[in-house]
Amino acid sequence: MRFHNEARRDAYDVIVVGAGIGGLTVAALLARAGRSVLVVERHDRVGGYAHAFRRGRYLFDSAVHQVGSCEPGAFEGSGLIHELLSALDVRDRCQFERVDPCYNAVYPEFSVRAPCDLDEFAAAHAEAFPGEKKGLQQFLQECLGAREETRRAAALASPYDVMKSPERYPTLLRYRRATLAQVLDANIDSQQLKSALGSLWPYTGLPPSRVSFLYFATMLMSYIADGAHYCRGSFQRLADALGAAIEARGGEILLRSSVRRIRVENGRARGIALENGQIVEAPLVISNADATQTVEELVGEVAFPRRYVEDLRSRKFSLSAFVTYLAAELPLEKRTTCHETFFFPSADHDEAYRGSVSGDPGWFSVTVPTLADPDLAPEGVHLLVLTTLVPHRIEGGWRALKEDMTKRMLTLADRRVSGLRERIRYVESGTPRTMERYTRNSAGAIYGWELSPEQVGPSRLGPLTPIEGLQLVGHWTQPGGGIYGVISSGIQAARSALGLPGEAEFWRSL
Numbered sequence: 001m002r003f004h005n006e007a008r009r010d011a012y013d014v015i016v017v018g019a020g021i022g023g024l025t026v027a028a029l030l031a032r033a034g035r036s037v038l039v040v041e042r043h044d045r046v047g048g049y050a051h052a053f054r055r056g057r058y059l060f061d062s063a064v065h066q067v068g069s070c071e072p073g074a075f076e077g078s079g080l081i082h083e084l085l086s087a088l089d090v091r092d093r094c095q096f097e098r099v100d101p102c103y104n105a106v107y108p109e110f111s112v113r114a115p116c117d118l119d120e121f122a123a124a125h126a127e128a129f130p131g132e133k134k135g136l137q138q139f140l141q142e143c144l145g146a147r148e149e150t151r152r153a154a155a156l157a158s159p160y161d162v163m164k165s166p167e168r169y170p171t172l173l174r175y176r177r178a179t180l181a182q183v184l185d186a187n188i189d190s191q192q193l194k195s196a197l198g199s200l201w202p203y204t205g206l207p208p209s210r211v212s213f214l215y216f217a218t219m220l221m222s223y224i225a226d227g228a229h230y231c232r233g234s235f236q237r238l239a240d241a242l243g244a245a246i247e248a249r250g251g252e253i254l255l256r257s258s259v260r261r262i263r264v265e266n267g268r269a270r271g272i273a274l275e276n277g278q279i280v281e282a283p284l285v286i287s288n289a290d291a292t293q294t295v296e297e298l299v300g301e302v303a304f305p306r307r308y309v310e311d312l313r314s315r316k317f318s319l320s321a322f323v324t325y326l327a328a329e330l331p332l333e334k335r336t337t338c339h340e341t342f343f344f345p346s347a348d349h350d351e352a353y354r355g356s357v358s359g360d361p362g363w364f365s366v367t368v369p370t371l372a373d374p375d376l377a378p379e380g381v382h383l384l385v386l387t388t389l390v391p392h393r394i395e396g397g398w399r400a401l402k403e404d405m406t407k408r409m410l411t412l413a414d415r416r417v418s419g420l421r422e423r424i425r426y427v428e429s430g431t432p433r434t435m436e437r438y439t440r441n442s443a444g445a446i447y448g449w450e451l452s453p454e455q456v457g458p459s460r461l462g463p464l465t466p467i468e469g470l471q472l473v474g475h476w477t478q479p480g481g482g483i484y485g486v487i488s489s490g491i492q493a494a495r496s497a498l499g500l501p502g503e504a505e506f507w508r509s510l
Contacts, residue, residue, distance in 0.1 A: 006278045007254055012038045014497065015272055015282040017259050017298070020048025020439070021483055022474035023288025024242035025490025026497070028088050031249035032510050033498055038280060039246060040272065042258045047239030048288075048439055048474075049446065050483065058327045058383060058426055059376045061234050062438075063446065065340055065367045065385070067483045068222030070096040070229040075118075075148065078226045084487060085241060087510050089248070093241035096229035097372040104338035105199035106416075107347050112196045113338065114224065118144070121224045125196065135187040139197065142183060145171035146214050147221035150479070154488060157501030159458040159478065172214065177453045180208040180216045195347035202342065202365060202389060203482065205318040205447045207349040212453045215480055222484050230339065230372035235483075262287065262298045262470065269469035284469050286493055290442050291461060291476035305466050315455060317392075318481065319356060320432030320444035324386040324409040327426035330417070332382050334371050341366045343416055359394040364412055381425060386413050390432060392443035398431035405429065447481030448474070456480050463493040471496065 016027040019041035031037045045051050049063040069080040085091040100116040112128060115121050122140055126133045149172045153162050162169045175183060180201070184194045198208035200223075204216055231238050243253055258275040262285050271281035287294040292312050295301055301309045344352055345362040355361045367385040370376050377383050386409045394401060406429040414420045432444035441448070449455045460478045463471045473493040475481040491506075500506040 006257070006274065006276055007038055007040075007280050008252060009036075009038075010279070011271075011281040012036045012252075013282060014038070014284045014286065015040065015280060016286045016288060016473075017262065017272065017294075018048070018288030018474070019043070019046035019239075019243070019253065019255075020288050020474055020486065021050050021239060021242070022477075022486035022490045022493075023048075023286070024239060024246065025084065025487050026286055026288075026473050026493040027251060028242045028245040028249075029491065029494035029510065030497060031246050031251040032088055033494070034249075035497075037246060037249075037251035038282070039251065039253045040257050040259050040274070041253065041255050042440070043438060044256050045236065045239075046243045046253065046255070047236055050235045050239050051438075052234035052236035055325075055327075055426060055428065057378050058381075059234055060325045060383060060385065061236075061369060062430070063321070063323070063435075064235040064483060065369075066099050066102070066223070066228045066230055067235075068226040068228055069484060070094075071227060073226045075144065075221075075225050080151075080484065081238075081487060083507075084491070087507060088242070088245035090241040090245045093244060094237055095232040097232055099228040099230055099339040099372055101338055102223045102228045103200065103340040103342060105196060105342045105344065107192075107195065107344050109347070110192055110196075112199070114199070116224055116227045118221075118225045125193065128196070129190050129193040132188055132190050132193050135189065136193070139184065139187040142171060142175070142187070143217035143221055144225060146175065146217035147225065150214065150218050154479075154492065155503030159462075172457075175213050176457065178213040179453060180211050180213045183213045184208060192347055195344075195349060198349055199342055199344075201349055201353075202363075202387070204451045205389060205481070206451055207353040209350055210353075210450075210452055212451055212456045214453075215451045215456045218479075219482060219484065228339075230369060232373045232375070234369075234373075234376065238483075259289075259298060261300075262294070264299055264303050264467055264470070267303075267468060269467055284471065284497060286463075286471045286473050286497070288474045290440055291448075291472055292442050293440060294472065299467070299470070303467060308466050316450045316452070317443040317445040318447035318450050319389040320392050320435050321446050322388055322390045322405055322409070322429065322431055324406055324413075324427065324429045326384040326386065326413075326424055327377055327381050328384060328420060328423045329380055329425060330382050330420070330423055332368060332371065337368060337371060339368060339371050343412070353389075356389040357391060359390055361388040361390060364388040364409060366413060366416070384413070384417075386410075392432045392436070392445070398433045402429060402431050405431070448476040451480050463489070463496045
């Protein structure tokens with residue numbers, strides 16, 4: 001993308017602060033609807049956590065491993081990403097490779113491979129735990145119901161409208177305060193099967209005992225009902241496709257530019273001031289930046305009601321991550337190696353979570369994107385991404401502990417991947433400080449606020465703020481973190497900006 005020192009115009013219909021996937025989604029949709037749009041991004045590329053980076057001949061995804069809903073599906077709510085890219089006329093810019101199985105989870109006493117097909121997923125788990133077939137089927141049916149009702153509810157003018165139609169949203173109403181563990185306990189007896197079904201909890205940042213069942217179920221079904229996919233050429237291609245949709249409709253993306261402040265006059269947003277001093281006006285400003293920083297730094301908390309500021313400060317941030325990026329000459333094959341494998345030291349996910357919170361994690365995941373896209377590295381070389389969750393603050397500081405933590409990750413991986421150490425050709429790590437530096441997310445939070453029952457759905461911030469003309473988008477807002485979540489937030493923000501509460505009406509308007 002082209003770089004500009006300042007915006008080409010001094011006034012737009014909409015200014016979007018931050019070019020994460022949520023910000024790009026709302027900007028592209030509003031540009032498609034005929035609005036003049038400016039996107040301002042401090043990084044040198046779009047994408048946020050979905051950006052990729054190159055090291056010599058190796059191309060790494062910074063954080064995204066796989067996504068669902070990339071193709072039309074048989075279930076209600078399937079294919080959201082496909083639907084979005086098609087509506088923006090950029091579907092052909094992304095080639096999604098199906099990943100199957102979705103993941104492999106390895107425990108000391110057992111392991112489980114999770115096929116990316118609902119019936120096959122059920123059959124694989126029933127075969128491993130034959131006495132739990134009935135409860136397993138009931139649990140998966142509850143998960144599917146949660147996903148379908150969540151997608152249906154996204155079309156409502158307000159998430160609170162769910163209360164008006166209890167017959168259409170029984171699962172959402174029944175489990176709105178439930179954790180994953182509570183629903184597992186109600187249907188499954190085997191502790192091992194409960195652990196197996198909760199193996200994807202790192203994708204939400206909370207263990208089964210604390211994560212929202214509704215959010216986990218929606219995420220799980222986006223993979224095993226719709227199919228998991230990797231974007232060839234890295235997920236930067238997805239971000240770039242959204243960026244291309246913005247520019248194709250006359251929108252502008254300003255990279256390597258920081259917003260000094262969001263201008264508010266007489267209780268409404270008027271535009272922004274860039275760090276270079278340029279004033280750009282707009283009647284609508286949508287912030288894809290950290291919600292707390294938007295309020296406290298870009299606007300100033302004095303402009304907001306006290307209760308709104310206090311609510312922000314009462315919310316809990318998600319954990320951050322420590323990620324080690326490797327290139328190694330290894331003879332890995334799809335037949336024997338999964339795209340995503342989790343290694344847990346025990347079947348106790350609470351124990352694993354406590355280790356992460358204390359900065360002493362004993363679990364990690366290994367992602368091998370070159371199984372789906374060999375062109376990410378030279379022939380004979382595979383890329384491996386080692387990930388674990390950790391806190392933002394740790395005694396001694398991440399700057400001092402980065403090297404030791406990298407060695408620890410390599411030691412853990414070497415025990416699982418035979419001969420790894422001597423075959424490594426490149427290694428680099430990112431800490432919570434790295435996450436914070438590139439995204440400006442408070443505490444390096446990779447999912448925004450925690451995805452607990454108290455902080456998802458209607459309990460999470462919506463796109464509107466108390467300041468007229470100022471909206472929010474991204475993983476700090478409804479419905480929550482992850483690519484699917486932030487794209488949903490972008491669609492919701494676009495509908496709000498266009499004054500189109502009905503989803504069918506919204507898609508017809510594009």
